[in-house]
Amino acid sequence: MRVVVARCAVDYSGRLDAHLPLAKRLLMVKADGSVLVHSDGGSYKPLNWMSPPCSLTVDEPEGADAEAGVVELWTVRSAKTDDKLVVRIHEVLADHSAELGVDPGLVKDGVEAHLQKLLAEQIEILGPGHTLVRREYPTAIGPVDIMARGPEGNSVAVEIKRRGEIDGVEQLTRYLELLGRDPLLAPVRGVFAAQEIKPQARVLAEDRGIRCVVLDYDAMRGLDDVDSRLF
Amino acid sequence: MRVVVARCAVDYSGRLDAHLPLAKRLLMVKADGSVLVHSDGGSYKPLNWMSPPCSLTVDEPEGADAEAGVVELWTVRSAKTDDKLVVRIHEVLADHSAELGVDPGLVKDGVEAHLQKLLAEQIEILGPGHTLVRREYPTAIGPVDIMARGPEGNSVAVEIKRRGEIDGVEQLTRYLELLGRDPLLAPVRGVFAAQEIKPQARVLAEDRGIRCVVLDYDAMRGLDDVDSRLF
DNA sequence: TTATGAATTTCGGAC
DNA sequence: GTCCGAAGTTCATAA
Structure with a gap:
């Protein structure tokens, strides 16, 4: 340097x-x-x-x-x-x-990717009986953040945002419309999950039958830590 | 600092x-x-x-x-x-x-400005027989990027964008409507020139009788270099 | 002032 | 490796 x-x-x-x-x-x-x-x-x-x-x-x-x-x-x-x-x-x-040497690198927490990872690990946050199908479930118009299966065996598509705004609901709506055409998946329920969901986004989502889930990042991370310590 | x-x-x-x-x-x-x-x-x-x-x-x-x-x-x-x-x-x-003082600031020559300059120099890209009238041709609602004359002597108004989208077509349409009222210029043909033209913009432009021209920036710059060396 | 989209984007993850 | 989307994005422009 x-x-x-x-x-x-x-x-x-x-x-x-x-x-x-x-x-x-x-x-x-x-x-x-x-x-x-x-x-x-x-x-x-x-x-x-x-x-x-x-x-x-x-x-x-x-x-x-x-x-x-x-x-x-x-x-x-x-x-x-x-x-x-x-x-x-x-x-x-x-x-x-000055000679600085190689930097040991940054330790990051709290991005959308981490929320996705945590929710995938703690998919029961969506409710009892939910199981993970996969993260980044591919569709023709892009990957759905999380695809899960509900307690009755139905498909559940989850869109995750740090801040839930209207465009996130629109995005999930497009996925749901596409996925709903697939007879192997239909019917597909939608879940809009975010640390914070704006009122307008919540109204739009619920009007479209999409369930809103507010994620408690600290709690999810805490659970993750507990898991890490227990096992 | x-x-x-x-x-x-x-x-x-x-x-x-x-x-x-x-x-x-x-x-x-x-x-x-x-x-x-x-x-x-x-x-x-x-x-x-x-x-x-x-x-x-x-x-x-x-x-x-x-x-x-x-x-x-x-x-x-x-x-x-x-x-x-x-x-x-x-x-x-x-x-x-160290005391650095206020920076005089960056002078940017965006690609669009460069494209305009290059197309003005290489106006024959629009087709044989085209001649340049002037760049930044003034109108009541703002300057047209390039005004040219076609092989039959008709007026050609050119709107240049790096990426051609719908609003660029709308902009050119407004110019064409205004310029078309001038008996000294009419009839005025429109050319929408861009490095990349979005399909929706192309459809709209062609529906309105506006010709779309995709510009090869590297080729135009290459020609420019050759010119610079020759003269 | 706010919203919208590009960036000499950079950065990270999935495949 | 490539591709795709997010970013503590930042930045500029249009509405």
Whole structure:
């Protein structure tokens, strides 16, 4: 990892063309050769960048660049595409390198995928007698989050969202319409499961005969932990 | 802008919970108080971050933290939500601050603008005998992307999109209706040009007598390069 | 101001 | 590997 603070102008060409006028910015060069150009604001997204795999070459400025006061010319080329990032450095204000090593990585919790996994493991949350058929049950218009079987042996299609809104109900409705045509599955009941279900979404769902289930993430995770400890 | 290289552990809680074990990382503190935690790899996305508006407070570690070797405790709180980022610094390897000022901002040449320029230069893509009248042809409801003249001398109004969807057809339709009232131009034919035209948009366009032209951006850019070299 | 869709998207999981 | 959908999405534009 190398960090350079410099007055620089940046040009990117590739999927689009972009230009950054001369200003002070922070340049980050990662161990894999990728380069990030950050300003002192905005979000976590850099103003410009080059994703790995790529290679950085530093050249002496020539001709017009040299006359314009460029002291270093960086060219970052993508290894796979013809994307190119050119950094014209006019003044280096700081330059620091450090060995960081490989990061042990992020531990994440709480996304929709985790809810899906937990509900699949605790499918009885839908009610006694429910059994899991499979996660990501494929259909012609995309996979249903969870397909289960109810206590009477009927099919149950479950759509899971972190926040249940109208478009989620619409999505489930499309699945139900399609799945209901399959004589091996029909009749298919729908369950809309989310940590939080917006009132409008609940009204729409129940109007269409879809059951709404609010998921208690902490409780589900707690049960999961208990299970892990018990077995 | 402040840049700190440090051995640290990071915890985020908010929309989800995430934890980064102790390792060397780069911490970026922007002028607006936002904080980015970068590793020496991955893409431009930080391992963890806090978006502005937010505030950073630095505390002396106490109790277990102090015993575990924490020398600085950073807490970054979102001003709007209850998101929180906690950085436990065990060792500071570098610490640098710099005044960057406000960035003049990015100048983007989107693909659509480039497509317009390229098609104007290569207007014969519309068919033999076409000539350019002008780009950004002004009308009372806004400029038409390209106005051209067809082989029989008739007017041709061109709407350019990267992805041709229904609203683009509607836009062109409005232009055509307006331009068609001008006796100096009428009759005006319409051309809907895009890198990709959605089937629904194509159906609507052709139903209205508008010709659809799919543009090959790479080929057009290639021709442009050849031209640039020749002249 | 809000909603809608694209992104030089990135990131992860399923197959 | 590829494909597909979510993201602590972020970002821009249109309504």
